[in-house]
Amino acid sequence: MESFPQYTQAVLDRINTVIEGKPEAARTALSVLLAGGHLLVEDVPGVGKTMLARTLASAIGGSVARIQFTPDLLPTDITGVAVYDQARREFEFKPGPVFANVVIGDEINRASAKTQSALLECMAEGQVTADGTTYRLSSPFMVVATQNPVEMDGTFPLPEAQRDRFTARISMGYPDTAAETAMLADHGGGSPLEGLRPVVPLEDAARLVAHVRGIHVSDAVRAYVVAIGQATRSHPQIRLGASPRALLQLQATARAEAALSGREYVLPDDVRAVAVPVLAHRLILDRRAGTDSAEELVQAVLDEVRVPAEPASRSR
Known part of the structure; x- marks a missing residue:
């Protein structure tokens, strides 16, 4: 694929522009995307976990959904729910936010294991089964989840089956002095995500993943x-x-x-x-x-x- 180096470098440049001083995290995140997998970003609040997820999502010209995980979140809030249509006198499935190309699961370990399990079928098989009917998810499909360290208040440990669905886990860590100074200079006036446009069209993102499989x-x-x-x-x-x-x-x-x-x-x-x-x-x-x-x-x-x-x- 002749455009592979140009596209992948454009994604890396995008991430490194927004996330100062974390080239290893950027490369791993892109590797997981190209491998057709899912990424878990773990660290303390405020070091750019969600920003990394949003930046990666913004680079792909597909749909993006964000789920804020909370203790009262239900599995159907993720996958969708069947709603009774009185006019047609039948149930109609209303897709949840998981029906997107890139799903950002923010603070995934603030939800219970029952709610987290709603992602198991999605991440392993690329589909959702509800009321006996199976619905295919978008392609490409990637979950980028952030989590706080388990010793922090209000967190639940991820079940072994859930952790095994994530292709890779990275930690952001604090930026060094130069990167943190550059961040204050470049991003102090507003969000670095404002006005960003995709650097890889959706159809080409799917081709990048197919190329890596070969x-x-x-x-x-x-x-x-x-x-x-x-x-x-x-x-x-x-x-x-x-x-x-x-x-x-x-x-x-x-x-x-x-x-x-x-x-x-x-x-x-x-x-x-x-x-x-x-x-x-x-x-x-x-x-x-x-x-x-x-x-x-x-x-x-x-x-x-x-x-x-x-x-x-x-x-x-």
């Missing part, structure tokens, strides 16, 4: 992905390791990383580059583990698993 993955790299997953399951400090779904998403995100690097084939380095954000949030650590950091354990697994000696084949 990136070549050799047998050696696939074996490497499987070895990483199995190593997380047998690690003495990890009680629940990476699921098969996690490995599929690791491969998909590695494809996106390869495409962003200008290659038509995946290298082990691509897998290593995305392994921490893709795998860490899915792991459940043993209570006797010597660390609370799943990221450190994923890095330890990467250091232990042998990297394939032969480079990925360039042949298709």
